[in-house]
Amino acid sequence: MKFLHLVYANILRKKMRFFLTIGSFGVALFLFGILVAIHNGFYQGIDAVEDNRLVVRNKTSLMVFLPYSYKAKIEAMEGVEYVIPSVWFAGVYQDRKNFFSQFAIETAGWVETYPEYAIDKDQWSAFENDRQGCMVGRALAEKFGWEIGDRIPLEGTIFPGAWEFNICGIFEGNKKNVDLNQMWIRYEYLAESIPFMKGQVGWYAVKAIHTDYVNGLISRIDGEFSNSPAETKTEPEKIWMLGFVKQMGNIKLILISVGGVVIFTLLLVTGSTMAMSVRERTSEWATLKTLGYGDTLVLGLVLGESFFYAIIGGAIGLGLACLFVSKGDPTGMMGGLFTLSPDNIFAGLTLTLITGFIAGVLPAISAMKLRIVDALRRV
Amino acid sequence: MVSLNPSSADNAHISVRELHKIYKRGSESIDVLRGLNLNIQAGEFLAFMGPSGSGKTTLLNLIGGIDVPNSGTITVDGQRIDSLSSSALTRWRSRHVGFIFQMFNLIPVLNAFENVEMPLLLTRLNKAQRRKHVETALDLVGLADRMKHYPRQLSGGQEQRVAIARALVNDPSILLCDEPTGDLDRESANEIMGLIQRLSSEQNKTVLMVTHDPVAAKCADSVLHLEKGVLVEAIAQAQG
Numbered sequence A: 001m002k003f004l005h006l007v008y009a010n011i012l013r014k015k016m017r018f019f020l021t022i023g024s025f026g027v028a029l030f031l032f033g034i035l036v037a038i039h040n041g042f043y044q045g046i047d048a049v050e051d052n053r054l055v056v057r058n059k060t061s062l063m064v065f066l067p068y069s070y071k072a073k074i075e076a077m078e079g080v081e082y083v084i085p086s087v088w089f090a091g092v093y094q095d096r097k098n099f100f101s102q103f104a105i106e107t108a109g110w111v112e113t114y115p116e117y118a119i120d121k122d123q124w125s126a127f128e129n130d131r132q133g134c135m136v137g138r139a140l141a142e143k144f145g146w147e148i149g150d151r152i153p154l155e156g157t158i159f160p161g162a163w164e165f166n167i168c169g170i171f172e173g174n175k176k177n178v179d180l181n182q183m184w185i186r187y188e189y190l191a192e193s194i195p196f197m198k199g200q201v202g203w204y205a206v207k208a209i210h211t212d213y214v215n216g217l218i219s220r221i222d223g224e225f226s227n228s229p230a231e232t233k234t235e236p237e238k239i240w241m242l243g244f245v246k247q248m249g250n251i252k253l254i255l256i257s258v259g260g261v262v263i264f265t266l267l268l269v270t271g272s273t274m275a276m277s278v279r280e281r282t283s284e285w286a287t288l289k290t291l292g293y294g295d296t297l298v299l300g301l302v303l304g305e306s307f308f309y310a311i312i313g314g315a316i317g318l319g320l321a322c323l324f325v326s327k328g329d330p331t332g333m334m335g336g337l338f339t340l341s342p343d344n345i346f347a348g349l350t351l352t353l354i355t356g357f358i359a360g361v362l363p364a365i366s367a368m369k370l371r372i373v374d375a376l377r378r379v
Numbered sequence B: 001m002v003s004l005n006p007s008s009a010d011n012a013h014i015s016v017r018e019l020h021k022i023y024k025r026g027s028e029s030i031d032v033l034r035g036l037n038l039n040i041q042a043g044e045f046l047a048f049m050g051p052s053g054s055g056k057t058t059l060l061n062l063i064g065g066i067d068v069p070n071s072g073t074i075t076v077d078g079q080r081i082d083s084l085s086s087s088a089l090t091r092w093r094s095r096h097v098g099f100i101f102q103m104f105n106l107i108p109v110l111n112a113f114e115n116v117e118m119p120l121l122l123t124r125l126n127k128a129q130r131r132k133h134v135e136t137a138l139d140l141v142g143l144a145d146r147m148k149h150y151p152r153q154l155s156g157g158q159e160q161r162v163a164i165a166r167a168l169v170n171d172p173s174i175l176l177c178d179e180p181t182g183d184l185d186r187e188s189a190n191e192i193m194g195l196i197q198r199l200s201s202e203q204n205k206t207v208l209m210v211t212h213d214p215v216a217a218k219c220a221d222s223v224l225h226l227e228k229g230v231l232v233e234a235i236a237q238a239q240g
Helices: A004-011 A015-047 A070-075 A120-130 A136-146 A188-194 A211-224 A238-246 A251-282 A282-291 A295-326 A342-369 A370-376 B058-062 B084-098 B111-124 B127-140 B156-170 B186-203
Strands: A053-058 A080-088 A100-106 A133-137 A151-156 A161-173 A182-186 A203-208 A232-236 B014-025 B028-040 B044-047 B069-075 B099-100 B174-180 B204-209 B222-227 B230-236
Touching: A004 A080, A004 B111, A015 A100, A015 A238, A015 A251, A015 A295, A053 A211, A053 A238, A053 A251, A070 A203, A070 A342, A080 A188, A080 A251, A080 B058, A120 A133, A133 A136, A136 A161, A136 A295, A161 A203, A182 A188, A203 A211, A211 A232, A238 B127, A251 A282, A251 A295, A251 A342, A282 B084, A282 B222, A295 B044, A370 B058, B014 B058, B028 B058, B028 B069, B028 B230, B044 B058, B044 B186, B058 B069, B058 B156, B058 B174, B058 B204, B084 B099, B099 B156, B111 B127, B111 B156, B127 B230, B156 B186, B174 B186, B186 B204
Parallel strands: A100 A182, A133 A161, B044 B204, B044 B222, B099 B174, B174 B204
Antiparallel strands: A053 A203, A053 A232, A080 A100, A080 A203, A133 A182, A151 A161, B014 B028, B014 B069, B222 B230
């Protein structure tokens, strides 16, 4: 600790260099934070999905409905516990930029099929008893300041018209990464209100008794409806959700590539700064060694400077990223999962320390290996 | 009294025997010191003079433990320092030797107090004890009122006095001065030499000084001349 002042004084000796280096770390870690939040937005909801759930949709396209009559046939199959008809509603709340997911669902078996949601029993009963009722996630309710009993107007897009729903309950997550930025409405209400929806569903969510049944069910369900007017495509819910992400491109590869380039550039910038800084002070390192500062201590002092840049810049960058992310997803595409968890922040700080170490280690070794007489002769 | 006779080494503070130092520059070998012998008593003030490349600074570096000889021995208070490991030599240096350089070599981002405190950071002294030692050292060189000044705010003579305080703060027995007045005007040089003389006589420090300045050399008890890596003459000078 008594050498901290020396480290601090040295990194501040050239203010412009200090601010530029800190800025490099700050920008890089800010970008890291945003990239991680985007990654979370696309993938975290998928991680939370149970492995024993399947989605059955029309083989032609998700936009083509399936007959409601399939429900009973699927329910009758061995290994099936629940079958939930669902429809993508796609209403607009006040403005298109206020995007959030809305699903019309059948309530029977929903709570058992989706245990990742924490749902109050009384609120759920109210939802089951109100055909115009809806359930909203905690994040969504907080975002718009909604409370139970509020009446929410939505402008239909796929199902045109002005719709209104009563908030019967607000659900939470039973585990982290659960998307709480969505709204559930009653399938029955939609089917009754829109004549062409009668006897049609968007897709079926199927809960298998056990994951062991999953592969068998996929082939049995698709086999059952093959050569019918509405052939099905059945897949695990995780794969189904990944398909949506993949429609936008290989998001993971893009994020890793951008992040990698940024960190590599940061390494070059900081490494060059540290090398310059050490070389400029050759006579000072020689003086310290003459005074009795050992090789290890000199190594530690240079690494300390590198870590100082990393910690200050990284903390500023991650802090700004947290602030930015706390304002919500600016694109409206990722919903409530555009977040940074404490684990992500810890990973960011670890990354910044590793970068600081790599950037500082070669200049530190060169300072450590400096021969006093050679260095003093160079002055 | 300094002696060039190897047989009088028994009670010498510093004893140098058959010291050889060879530098290699590419394929060329340069014999900088060639079998040098020297005994120095505690509290002596020696000046080394000679042309550039005669081995004065190399001798100082070897005695100060910042370089190692190719052969020969250096004994300080009975301890062979030429055979110490690098880390042991570093520790020995921090306890026994104070260095004063021509260019002062102060850390520009630290003030006078912090510069003088640098060697003490390696000790087990607490903050209050370090403060006391630093204040004493700065008081000794007459800079107690300049503690918060940075090197850029001091004159050359004052900077060198801070460097002397830094060399003294650990209370070493040996002071090694490499052209301590080389970068100073005459008036400042005289002040610095007066101070070094006082340290030798009043605090019994063994002072070894390399200089090209005959006026500075006159302050020493003895002046030794080196040429091509050997001592050619020892002139004992009467004090005062």
